[in-house]
Amino acid sequence: MNVFIIGVGLIGGSLAIDIKAAFDEVCIYGIDQNEQHLNKALELGVIDHKASLKESKNADIVIIAIPVDATVRLISEVLDIVPDDCLVFDVGSTKQKLCEAVSTHSKRRNYLAAHPIAGTEFSGPEAAVANLYRGKTNIICEVEKTAFKLQERGMEVFSRLGMRIRYMDAISHDKHIAYVSHLSHISSFMLGKTVIEKEKNERDIFDMAGSGFASTVRLAKSSPAMWTPIFMHNKENVIETLQEYIANLTQFKELIEKDNFKKVYKEMENTNHIKSILKGIS
Protein backbone atom coordinates (compact mmCIF):
# COMPACT_ATOMS: atom_id res chain seq x y z
CA MET A 1 0.00 0.00 0.00
CA ASN A 2 1.41 3.36 -1.06
CA VAL A 3 0.51 6.13 1.35
CA PHE A 4 1.42 9.69 0.43
CA ILE A 5 1.42 12.20 3.25
CA ILE A 6 1.36 15.86 2.30
CA GLY A 7 2.72 17.75 5.29
CA VAL A 8 5.06 15.74 7.49
CA GLY A 9 4.63 17.73 10.71
CA LEU A 10 3.11 16.76 14.05
CA ILE A 11 -0.18 15.53 12.58
CA GLY A 12 0.99 14.00 9.29
CA GLY A 13 4.14 12.58 10.85
CA SER A 14 2.23 10.94 13.70
CA LEU A 15 -0.16 9.39 11.17
CA ALA A 16 2.85 8.09 9.22
CA ILE A 17 4.33 6.45 12.31
CA ASP A 18 1.06 4.71 13.26
CA ILE A 19 0.16 3.61 9.73
CA LYS A 20 3.63 2.18 9.28
CA ALA A 21 3.17 0.17 12.46
CA ALA A 22 -0.41 -0.92 11.73
CA PHE A 23 -0.03 -2.29 8.19
CA ASP A 24 2.30 -4.99 6.92
CA GLU A 25 3.16 -3.86 3.46
CA VAL A 26 3.04 -0.15 3.45
CA CYS A 27 5.35 2.45 1.98
CA ILE A 28 5.12 6.00 3.26
CA TYR A 29 5.95 8.83 0.85
CA GLY A 30 6.38 12.27 2.30
CA ILE A 31 5.62 15.52 0.49
CA ASP A 32 6.40 18.85 2.07
CA GLN A 33 7.29 22.28 0.71
CA ASN A 34 9.65 22.63 3.64
CA GLU A 35 12.69 20.65 2.47
CA GLN A 36 14.22 20.67 5.96
CA HIS A 37 11.09 19.09 7.45
CA LEU A 38 11.13 16.47 4.72
CA ASN A 39 14.77 15.58 5.33
CA LYS A 40 14.16 15.49 9.06
CA ALA A 41 11.15 13.19 8.62
CA LEU A 42 13.25 10.86 6.47
CA GLU A 43 16.13 10.94 8.94
CA LEU A 44 13.79 10.13 11.82
CA GLY A 45 12.25 7.25 9.87
CA VAL A 46 8.85 8.93 9.96
CA ILE A 47 8.64 8.52 6.16
CA ASP A 48 10.25 5.98 3.82
CA HIS A 49 10.78 8.24 0.81
CA LYS A 50 10.62 11.85 -0.19
CA ALA A 51 8.22 12.43 -3.08
CA SER A 52 6.64 15.09 -5.24
CA LEU A 53 2.95 15.69 -5.78
CA LYS A 54 2.86 14.22 -9.27
CA GLU A 55 4.15 10.87 -7.98
CA SER A 56 0.88 10.51 -6.10
CA LYS A 57 -0.54 9.09 -9.34
CA ASN A 58 0.61 5.78 -7.81
CA ALA A 59 -1.03 6.35 -4.44
CA ASP A 60 -3.54 4.13 -2.66
CA ILE A 61 -4.09 6.76 0.00
CA VAL A 62 -3.18 10.45 0.05
CA ILE A 63 -3.39 12.24 3.39
CA ILE A 64 -3.35 16.02 3.43
CA ALA A 65 -2.04 17.37 6.74
CA ILE A 66 -1.19 21.00 6.04
CA PRO A 67 -2.89 24.25 7.13
CA VAL A 68 -6.54 24.39 6.08
CA ASP A 69 -6.16 27.26 3.61
CA ALA A 70 -3.34 25.43 1.82
CA THR A 71 -5.53 22.30 1.75
CA VAL A 72 -8.34 24.20 0.03
CA ARG A 73 -5.87 25.51 -2.55
CA LEU A 74 -4.33 22.08 -3.17
CA ILE A 75 -7.20 19.61 -2.93
CA SER A 76 -8.44 19.88 -6.56
CA GLU A 77 -4.96 19.41 -7.93
CA VAL A 78 -4.47 16.33 -5.75
CA LEU A 79 -7.78 14.84 -6.89
CA ASP A 80 -6.78 15.53 -10.52
CA ILE A 81 -3.54 13.57 -10.13
CA VAL A 82 -4.54 10.52 -8.06
CA PRO A 83 -5.80 7.31 -9.68
CA ASP A 84 -9.52 6.46 -9.69
CA ASP A 85 -9.26 4.00 -6.80
CA CYS A 86 -7.26 6.27 -4.49
CA LEU A 87 -8.60 7.57 -1.19
CA VAL A 88 -7.75 11.17 -0.40
CA PHE A 89 -8.47 12.45 3.08
CA ASP A 90 -7.51 15.54 5.00
CA VAL A 91 -7.25 16.06 8.75
CA GLY A 92 -8.01 19.77 9.03
CA SER A 93 -9.83 21.54 11.87
CA THR A 94 -12.41 23.20 9.62
CA LYS A 95 -14.52 21.31 7.13
CA GLN A 96 -17.11 23.57 5.47
CA LYS A 97 -14.87 25.50 3.07
CA LEU A 98 -13.08 22.33 2.09
CA CYS A 99 -16.28 20.39 1.39
CA GLU A 100 -17.46 23.35 -0.69
CA ALA A 101 -14.19 23.44 -2.60
CA VAL A 102 -14.50 19.81 -3.74
CA SER A 103 -18.27 19.67 -4.12
CA THR A 104 -18.30 19.82 -7.92
CA HIS A 105 -15.01 18.03 -8.56
CA SER A 106 -15.39 15.00 -10.85
CA LYS A 107 -13.48 12.95 -8.28
CA ARG A 108 -15.46 14.13 -5.23
CA ARG A 109 -16.11 10.48 -4.34
CA ASN A 110 -12.39 9.90 -3.84
CA TYR A 111 -12.33 12.42 -1.00
CA LEU A 112 -13.18 11.84 2.67
CA ALA A 113 -13.42 14.84 5.01
CA ALA A 114 -11.88 13.85 8.35
CA HIS A 115 -10.91 15.65 11.54
CA PRO A 116 -9.09 13.57 14.12
CA ILE A 117 -9.35 15.46 17.43
CA ALA A 118 -5.76 14.92 18.45
CA GLY A 119 -2.59 16.91 18.67
CA THR A 120 -0.20 18.58 21.01
CA GLU A 121 0.96 22.16 21.28
CA PHE A 122 4.16 21.27 19.41
CA SER A 123 4.79 21.15 15.66
CA GLY A 124 7.12 19.83 12.97
CA PRO A 125 8.32 16.27 12.24
CA GLU A 126 10.26 16.11 15.53
CA ALA A 127 6.92 16.48 17.32
CA ALA A 128 5.48 13.39 15.60
CA VAL A 129 4.73 10.61 18.10
CA ALA A 130 3.28 7.10 18.05
CA ASN A 131 -0.27 6.45 19.25
CA LEU A 132 -1.32 10.09 19.07
CA TYR A 133 -4.70 8.98 17.72
CA ARG A 134 -5.44 6.02 20.01
CA GLY A 135 -8.77 6.48 21.79
CA LYS A 136 -9.36 9.83 20.12
CA THR A 137 -12.45 10.95 18.22
CA ASN A 138 -12.31 11.28 14.44
CA ILE A 139 -15.10 13.35 12.97
CA ILE A 140 -16.09 12.42 9.43
CA CYS A 141 -18.15 14.92 7.47
CA GLU A 142 -20.62 14.18 4.67
CA VAL A 143 -19.48 10.55 4.52
CA GLU A 144 -22.23 9.72 2.01
CA LYS A 145 -20.36 11.70 -0.65
CA THR A 146 -17.37 9.35 -0.51
CA ALA A 147 -17.28 6.14 -2.55
CA PHE A 148 -18.25 3.20 -0.33
CA LYS A 149 -15.08 1.21 -1.08
CA LEU A 150 -12.95 4.20 -0.15
CA GLN A 151 -14.96 4.85 3.02
CA GLU A 152 -14.06 1.29 3.97
CA ARG A 153 -10.39 1.85 3.27
CA GLY A 154 -10.42 4.96 5.43
CA MET A 155 -12.25 3.22 8.28
CA GLU A 156 -9.71 0.40 8.21
CA VAL A 157 -6.93 2.95 8.78
CA PHE A 158 -8.83 4.83 11.49
CA SER A 159 -9.81 1.60 13.21
CA ARG A 160 -6.27 0.21 13.28
CA LEU A 161 -5.06 3.53 14.70
CA GLY A 162 -7.61 3.19 17.52
CA MET A 163 -9.89 6.11 16.66
CA ARG A 164 -13.59 6.40 17.48
CA ILE A 165 -15.68 7.65 14.56
CA ARG A 166 -18.39 10.34 14.76
CA TYR A 167 -20.37 11.46 11.70
CA MET A 168 -21.47 15.03 11.26
CA ASP A 169 -22.33 17.53 8.54
CA ALA A 170 -19.62 20.07 7.78
CA ILE A 171 -21.63 23.11 8.92
CA SER A 172 -22.39 21.57 12.33
CA HIS A 173 -18.79 20.45 12.67
CA ASP A 174 -17.45 23.95 12.18
CA LYS A 175 -20.02 25.48 14.52
CA HIS A 176 -19.42 23.08 17.43
CA ILE A 177 -15.66 22.80 17.02
CA ALA A 178 -15.46 26.60 17.36
CA TYR A 179 -16.75 26.14 20.92
CA VAL A 180 -14.85 23.08 22.04
CA SER A 181 -11.55 23.81 20.32
CA HIS A 182 -11.07 27.13 18.54
CA LEU A 183 -12.28 29.29 21.44
CA SER A 184 -10.01 27.58 23.95
CA HIS A 185 -7.00 28.31 21.73
CA ILE A 186 -7.88 32.00 21.61
CA SER A 187 -8.63 32.17 25.35
CA SER A 188 -5.23 30.62 25.98
CA PHE A 189 -3.33 32.88 23.56
CA MET A 190 -4.93 36.01 25.01
CA LEU A 191 -4.30 34.85 28.57
CA GLY A 192 -0.64 34.40 27.68
CA LYS A 193 -0.58 37.82 26.01
CA THR A 194 -2.22 39.57 28.97
CA VAL A 195 0.23 38.13 31.47
CA ILE A 196 3.31 38.62 29.30
CA GLU A 197 2.37 42.26 28.60
CA LYS A 198 2.00 42.96 32.28
CA GLU A 199 4.98 41.04 33.53
CA LYS A 200 7.46 41.41 30.67
CA ASN A 201 9.89 43.38 32.79
CA GLU A 202 9.53 41.11 35.78
CA ARG A 203 10.45 37.66 34.57
CA ASP A 204 10.86 36.50 38.16
CA ILE A 205 7.11 36.73 38.45
CA PHE A 206 6.70 33.58 36.41
CA ASP A 207 8.25 31.79 39.36
CA MET A 208 4.87 32.43 40.95
CA ALA A 209 3.06 30.58 38.20
CA GLY A 210 1.82 27.15 39.15
CA SER A 211 0.51 24.16 37.24
CA GLY A 212 -2.89 25.84 36.92
CA PHE A 213 -1.52 28.70 34.86
CA ALA A 214 0.63 26.32 32.83
CA SER A 215 -2.38 24.18 31.99
CA THR A 216 -4.57 27.12 31.03
CA VAL A 217 -1.94 28.76 28.86
CA ARG A 218 -0.60 25.56 27.27
CA LEU A 219 -2.37 26.09 23.95
CA ALA A 220 -0.67 29.48 23.54
CA LYS A 221 2.35 27.48 22.40
CA SER A 222 0.42 26.34 19.30
CA SER A 223 1.53 27.08 15.76
CA PRO A 224 0.29 30.41 14.32
CA ALA A 225 0.80 28.96 10.80
CA MET A 226 -1.76 26.28 11.56
CA TRP A 227 -4.20 28.38 13.58
CA THR A 228 -4.44 31.58 11.54
CA PRO A 229 -6.07 29.78 8.57
CA ILE A 230 -8.45 27.96 10.94
CA PHE A 231 -9.72 31.26 12.34
CA MET A 232 -9.94 32.61 8.78
CA HIS A 233 -12.00 29.63 7.62
CA ASN A 234 -14.23 29.57 10.64
CA LYS A 235 -14.50 33.33 11.01
CA GLU A 236 -18.25 33.67 11.69
CA ASN A 237 -18.40 30.87 14.26
CA VAL A 238 -15.23 31.98 16.01
CA ILE A 239 -16.51 35.56 16.28
CA GLU A 240 -19.75 34.26 17.79
CA THR A 241 -17.91 32.22 20.43
CA LEU A 242 -15.71 35.21 21.25
CA GLN A 243 -18.73 37.48 21.65
CA GLU A 244 -20.30 35.07 24.12
CA TYR A 245 -17.04 34.48 25.97
CA ILE A 246 -16.36 38.22 26.29
CA ALA A 247 -19.95 38.81 27.46
CA ASN A 248 -19.57 36.14 30.17
CA LEU A 249 -16.23 37.57 31.32
CA THR A 250 -17.69 41.08 31.40
CA GLN A 251 -20.66 39.93 33.43
CA PHE A 252 -18.37 38.11 35.87
CA LYS A 253 -16.23 41.25 36.21
CA GLU A 254 -19.36 43.33 36.90
CA LEU A 255 -20.48 40.90 39.61
CA ILE A 256 -17.12 41.39 41.33
CA GLU A 257 -17.32 45.17 40.88
CA LYS A 258 -20.76 45.19 42.48
CA ASP A 259 -19.62 42.91 45.33
CA ASN A 260 -22.22 40.35 44.32
CA PHE A 261 -20.10 37.44 45.53
CA LYS A 262 -23.13 35.25 46.11
CA LYS A 263 -23.64 35.28 42.34
CA VAL A 264 -19.88 34.89 41.72
CA TYR A 265 -20.05 31.71 43.80
CA LYS A 266 -23.13 30.51 41.93
CA GLU A 267 -21.50 31.09 38.55
CA MET A 268 -18.53 28.95 39.48
CA GLU A 269 -20.69 26.30 41.11
CA ASN A 270 -22.84 26.04 37.98
CA THR A 271 -19.75 25.54 35.86
CA ASN A 272 -18.26 22.93 38.19
CA HIS A 273 -20.27 20.18 36.50
CA ILE A 274 -17.81 20.42 33.63
CA LYS A 275 -16.17 17.73 35.79
CA SER A 276 -18.72 15.11 34.81
CA ILE A 277 -18.86 16.33 31.22
CA LEU A 278 -15.13 16.02 30.77
CA LYS A 279 -14.84 12.58 32.28
CA GLY A 280 -12.66 10.49 30.05
CA ILE A 281 -10.94 13.38 28.29
CA SER A 282 -7.48 14.22 29.46
Next chain:
Amino acid sequence: MNVFIIGVGLIGGSLAIDIKAAFDEVCIYGIDQNEQHLNKALELGVIDHKASLKESKNADIVIIAIPVDATVRLISEVLDIVPDDCLVFDVGSTKQKLCEAVSTHSKRRNYLAAHPIAGTEFSGPEAAVANLYRGKTNIICEVEKTAFKLQERGMEVFSRLGMRIRYMDAISHDKHIAYVSHLSHISSFMLGKTVIEKEKNERDIFDMAGSGFASTVRLAKSSPAMWTPIFMHNKENVIETLQEYIANLTQFKELIEKDNFKKVYKEMENTNHIKSILKGIS
Protein backbone atom coordinates in the same frame (compact mmCIF):
# COMPACT_ATOMS: atom_id res chain seq x y z
CA MET B 1 6.19 18.43 67.72
CA ASN B 2 2.49 19.24 67.86
CA VAL B 3 1.16 20.50 64.54
CA PHE B 4 -2.40 21.76 64.41
CA ILE B 5 -3.94 22.04 60.97
CA ILE B 6 -7.07 24.13 60.65
CA GLY B 7 -8.84 22.94 57.50
CA VAL B 8 -8.07 19.36 56.53
CA GLY B 9 -8.88 19.62 52.81
CA LEU B 10 -6.65 19.30 49.76
CA ILE B 11 -4.11 21.88 50.95
CA GLY B 12 -4.10 21.25 54.69
CA GLY B 13 -4.39 17.50 54.28
CA SER B 14 -1.49 17.35 51.83
CA LEU B 15 0.63 19.39 54.25
CA ALA B 16 -0.31 16.96 57.03
CA ILE B 17 0.78 13.96 54.96
CA ASP B 18 4.15 15.48 54.06
CA ILE B 19 4.92 16.85 57.53
CA LYS B 20 4.09 13.48 59.05
CA ALA B 21 6.56 11.85 56.66
CA ALA B 22 9.27 14.49 57.05
CA PHE B 23 9.55 14.70 60.85
CA ASP B 24 10.25 11.92 63.32
CA GLU B 25 8.24 12.87 66.32
CA VAL B 26 5.27 14.75 65.12
CA CYS B 27 1.64 14.59 66.04
CA ILE B 28 -0.92 16.06 63.65
CA TYR B 29 -4.11 17.52 65.12
CA GLY B 30 -6.92 18.33 62.71
CA ILE B 31 -9.45 21.10 63.21
CA ASP B 32 -12.33 21.53 60.78
CA GLN B 33 -15.84 22.89 61.12
CA ASN B 34 -16.90 20.17 58.69
CA GLU B 35 -17.17 17.13 60.97
CA GLN B 36 -17.39 14.74 58.01
CA HIS B 37 -14.11 16.07 56.58
CA LEU B 38 -12.50 15.68 59.98
CA ASN B 39 -13.66 12.08 60.35
CA LYS B 40 -12.59 11.30 56.81
CA ALA B 41 -9.13 12.82 57.42
CA LEU B 42 -8.77 10.69 60.56
CA GLU B 43 -9.97 7.57 58.78
CA LEU B 44 -7.50 8.15 55.93
CA GLY B 45 -4.67 8.66 58.40
CA VAL B 46 -4.15 12.22 57.15
CA ILE B 47 -4.38 13.44 60.78
CA ASP B 48 -3.62 11.68 64.05
CA HIS B 49 -6.29 13.31 66.20
CA LYS B 50 -9.33 15.49 65.94
CA ALA B 51 -9.00 18.65 67.97
CA SER B 52 -10.69 21.91 68.85
CA LEU B 53 -9.27 25.39 68.48
CA LYS B 54 -8.64 25.89 72.19
CA GLU B 55 -6.38 22.84 72.31
CA SER B 56 -3.95 24.72 70.09
CA LYS B 57 -2.62 26.25 73.31
CA ASN B 58 -0.26 23.24 73.18
CA ALA B 59 0.78 23.75 69.57
CA ASP B 60 4.30 24.15 68.19
CA ILE B 61 2.93 25.00 64.77
CA VAL B 62 -0.57 25.99 63.68
CA ILE B 63 -1.31 25.93 59.95
CA ILE B 64 -4.42 27.68 58.69
CA ALA B 65 -5.63 26.17 55.42
CA ILE B 66 -9.19 27.44 55.04
CA PRO B 67 -10.72 30.01 52.65
CA VAL B 68 -9.02 33.41 52.91
CA ASP B 69 -12.02 35.26 54.34
CA ALA B 70 -12.39 32.68 57.10
CA THR B 71 -8.65 32.99 57.79
CA VAL B 72 -8.96 36.76 58.27
CA ARG B 73 -11.88 36.21 60.67
CA LEU B 74 -10.02 33.53 62.65
CA ILE B 75 -6.39 34.61 62.74
CA SER B 76 -6.59 36.94 65.77
CA GLU B 77 -8.35 34.31 67.83
CA VAL B 78 -5.71 31.74 66.90
CA LEU B 79 -2.89 34.11 67.85
CA ASP B 80 -4.65 34.82 71.16
CA ILE B 81 -4.75 31.11 72.02
CA VAL B 82 -1.35 29.77 70.94
CA PRO B 83 1.68 29.81 73.27
CA ASP B 84 4.39 32.44 72.87
CA ASP B 85 6.79 30.12 71.05
CA CYS B 86 4.26 28.82 68.52
CA LEU B 87 4.54 29.45 64.78
CA VAL B 88 1.26 30.22 63.01
CA PHE B 89 1.25 30.29 59.25
CA ASP B 90 -1.47 30.33 56.63
CA VAL B 91 -1.33 29.15 53.04
CA GLY B 92 -3.91 31.42 51.42
CA SER B 93 -3.84 32.83 47.88
CA THR B 94 -4.18 36.46 48.97
CA LYS B 95 -1.95 38.11 51.52
CA GLN B 96 -2.66 41.83 51.85
CA LYS B 97 -5.91 41.72 53.86
CA LEU B 98 -4.47 39.06 56.11
CA CYS B 99 -1.27 40.98 56.81
CA GLU B 100 -3.39 44.03 57.56
CA ALA B 101 -5.61 42.03 59.91
CA VAL B 102 -2.69 40.92 62.08
CA SER B 103 -0.57 44.06 61.80
CA THR B 104 -1.37 45.39 65.26
CA HIS B 105 -1.82 42.07 67.06
CA SER B 106 0.44 41.69 70.08
CA LYS B 107 1.54 38.31 68.73
CA ARG B 108 2.18 39.48 65.17
CA ARG B 109 5.69 38.00 65.40
CA ASN B 110 4.22 34.51 65.80
CA TYR B 111 2.66 34.74 62.35
CA LEU B 112 4.25 33.96 58.97
CA ALA B 113 2.35 34.81 55.78
CA ALA B 114 2.92 32.00 53.28
CA HIS B 115 1.50 31.03 49.92
CA PRO B 116 2.67 27.70 48.54
CA ILE B 117 1.87 27.73 44.81
CA ALA B 118 0.53 24.22 44.67
CA GLY B 119 -2.78 22.50 44.39
CA THR B 120 -5.05 20.58 42.11
CA GLU B 121 -8.57 21.25 40.90
CA PHE B 122 -9.93 18.83 43.51
CA SER B 123 -10.86 19.49 47.13
CA GLY B 124 -11.56 17.84 50.48
CA PRO B 125 -9.44 15.40 52.55
CA GLU B 126 -9.78 12.68 49.90
CA ALA B 127 -7.94 14.98 47.51
CA ALA B 128 -4.92 15.25 49.85
CA VAL B 129 -1.78 13.72 48.31
CA ALA B 130 1.85 13.23 49.24
CA ASN B 131 4.56 15.43 47.70
CA LEU B 132 2.14 18.08 46.47
CA TYR B 133 4.65 20.75 47.48
CA ARG B 134 7.88 19.21 46.21
CA GLY B 135 9.67 21.55 43.79
CA LYS B 136 6.95 24.18 44.13
CA THR B 137 7.39 27.85 44.97
CA ASN B 138 6.36 29.12 48.39
CA ILE B 139 5.92 32.88 48.59
CA ILE B 140 6.61 34.40 51.99
CA CYS B 141 5.33 37.91 52.63
CA GLU B 142 6.78 40.49 55.02
CA VAL B 143 9.09 37.89 56.54
CA GLU B 144 10.82 40.55 58.65
CA LYS B 145 7.71 40.84 60.80
CA THR B 146 8.01 37.23 61.99
CA ALA B 147 10.22 36.29 64.95
CA PHE B 148 13.54 34.97 63.67
CA LYS B 149 13.29 31.66 65.59
CA LEU B 150 9.84 31.05 64.14
CA GLN B 151 11.00 31.95 60.61
CA GLU B 152 13.58 29.22 61.06
CA ARG B 153 10.97 26.71 62.18
CA GLY B 154 8.84 27.52 59.16
CA MET B 155 11.80 27.26 56.76
CA GLU B 156 12.67 23.86 58.20
CA VAL B 157 9.18 22.63 57.35
CA PHE B 158 9.16 24.17 53.87
CA SER B 159 12.65 22.88 53.16
CA ARG B 160 11.85 19.31 54.18
CA LEU B 161 8.74 19.44 52.00
CA GLY B 162 10.93 20.44 49.04
CA MET B 163 9.65 23.97 48.47
CA ARG B 164 11.59 26.87 46.95
CA ILE B 165 11.20 30.13 48.86
CA ARG B 166 10.52 33.54 47.33
CA TYR B 167 10.13 36.70 49.42
CA MET B 168 7.76 39.46 48.48
CA ASP B 169 5.70 42.23 50.03
CA ALA B 170 2.00 41.47 50.40
CA ILE B 171 0.83 44.18 47.98
CA SER B 172 3.11 42.95 45.18
CA HIS B 173 2.12 39.37 45.89
CA ASP B 174 -1.58 40.10 45.43
CA LYS B 175 -0.99 42.15 42.29
CA HIS B 176 1.16 39.58 40.49
CA ILE B 177 -0.74 36.51 41.64
CA ALA B 178 -3.88 38.04 40.11
CA TYR B 179 -2.16 37.71 36.71
CA VAL B 180 -0.50 34.33 37.02
CA SER B 181 -3.22 32.57 38.99
CA HIS B 182 -6.50 34.33 39.64
CA LEU B 183 -7.07 35.40 36.02
CA SER B 184 -6.49 31.92 34.66
CA HIS B 185 -9.12 30.53 37.02
CA ILE B 186 -11.68 33.04 35.76
CA SER B 187 -10.73 32.51 32.11
CA SER B 188 -11.22 28.80 32.64
CA PHE B 189 -14.53 29.11 34.49
CA MET B 190 -15.94 31.44 31.85
CA LEU B 191 -14.70 29.21 29.02
CA GLY B 192 -16.50 26.30 30.66
CA LYS B 193 -19.63 28.42 31.11
CA THR B 194 -19.63 29.62 27.49
CA VAL B 195 -19.34 26.12 26.09
CA ILE B 196 -21.84 24.53 28.50
CA GLU B 197 -24.41 27.27 27.78
CA LYS B 198 -24.11 26.70 24.07
CA GLU B 199 -23.96 22.95 24.09
CA LYS B 200 -26.14 22.05 27.08
CA ASN B 201 -28.69 20.29 24.90
CA GLU B 202 -26.09 18.52 22.83
CA ARG B 203 -24.02 16.52 25.24
CA ASP B 204 -22.64 14.46 22.36
CA ILE B 205 -20.72 17.55 21.34
CA PHE B 206 -18.27 17.04 24.18
CA ASP B 207 -17.14 13.96 22.30
CA MET B 208 -15.52 16.52 20.02
CA ALA B 209 -13.51 18.01 22.83
CA GLY B 210 -9.86 17.06 22.86
CA SER B 211 -7.08 17.33 25.36
CA GLY B 212 -6.62 21.02 24.49
CA PHE B 213 -10.08 21.93 25.70
CA ALA B 214 -9.69 19.70 28.76
CA SER B 215 -6.44 21.43 29.68
CA THR B 216 -7.81 24.94 29.22
CA VAL B 217 -10.98 24.28 31.18
CA ARG B 218 -9.39 22.19 33.93
CA LEU B 219 -9.45 24.97 36.53
CA ALA B 220 -13.23 25.32 36.08
CA LYS B 221 -13.46 22.28 38.36
CA SER B 222 -12.03 24.32 41.26
CA SER B 223 -13.88 24.93 44.51
CA PRO B 224 -16.18 28.01 44.55
CA ALA B 225 -15.92 28.04 48.36
CA MET B 226 -12.19 28.60 48.07
CA TRP B 227 -12.20 30.93 45.06
CA THR B 228 -15.05 33.32 45.87
CA PRO B 229 -13.23 34.77 48.92
CA ILE B 230 -10.02 35.06 46.88
CA PHE B 231 -11.75 37.23 44.28
CA MET B 232 -13.37 39.20 47.11
CA HIS B 233 -10.02 39.85 48.80
CA ASN B 234 -8.21 40.65 45.60
CA LYS B 235 -11.06 42.53 43.97
CA GLU B 236 -9.16 45.54 42.56
CA ASN B 237 -6.33 43.49 41.06
CA VAL B 238 -8.64 40.86 39.64
CA ILE B 239 -10.82 43.53 38.00
CA GLU B 240 -7.70 45.05 36.43
CA THR B 241 -6.57 41.72 34.98
CA LEU B 242 -10.06 41.07 33.64
CA GLN B 243 -10.19 44.48 31.98
CA GLU B 244 -6.92 43.81 30.20
CA TYR B 245 -7.88 40.26 29.26
CA ILE B 246 -11.25 41.39 27.86
CA ALA B 247 -9.54 44.22 25.93
CA ASN B 248 -7.10 41.75 24.37
CA LEU B 249 -9.88 39.33 23.43
CA THR B 250 -11.94 42.16 21.95
CA GLN B 251 -9.00 43.38 19.90
CA PHE B 252 -8.33 39.85 18.63
CA LYS B 253 -12.00 39.49 17.68
CA GLU B 254 -11.85 42.79 15.81
CA LEU B 255 -8.77 41.68 13.89
CA ILE B 256 -10.70 38.60 12.73
CA GLU B 257 -13.76 40.71 11.89
CA LYS B 258 -11.60 43.02 9.77
CA ASP B 259 -9.85 40.05 8.08
CA ASN B 260 -6.52 41.29 9.40
CA PHE B 261 -5.07 37.79 9.59
CA LYS B 262 -1.52 39.02 9.23
CA LYS B 263 -1.95 40.68 12.61
CA VAL B 264 -3.80 37.64 14.00
CA TYR B 265 -0.74 35.57 13.07
CA LYS B 266 1.59 38.14 14.65
CA GLU B 267 -0.40 38.19 17.89
CA MET B 268 -0.09 34.43 18.26
CA GLU B 269 3.55 34.39 17.25
CA ASN B 270 4.37 37.05 19.84
CA THR B 271 2.69 34.98 22.52
CA ASN B 272 4.43 31.76 21.50
CA HIS B 273 7.46 32.63 23.58
CA ILE B 274 5.41 31.69 26.62
CA LYS B 275 7.09 28.36 25.79
CA SER B 276 10.43 29.52 27.10
CA ILE B 277 8.86 31.39 30.00
CA LEU B 278 6.99 28.35 31.20
CA LYS B 279 9.91 25.97 30.98
CA GLY B 280 10.01 23.96 34.12
CA ILE B 281 6.41 24.49 35.14
CA SER B 282 4.03 21.64 34.42
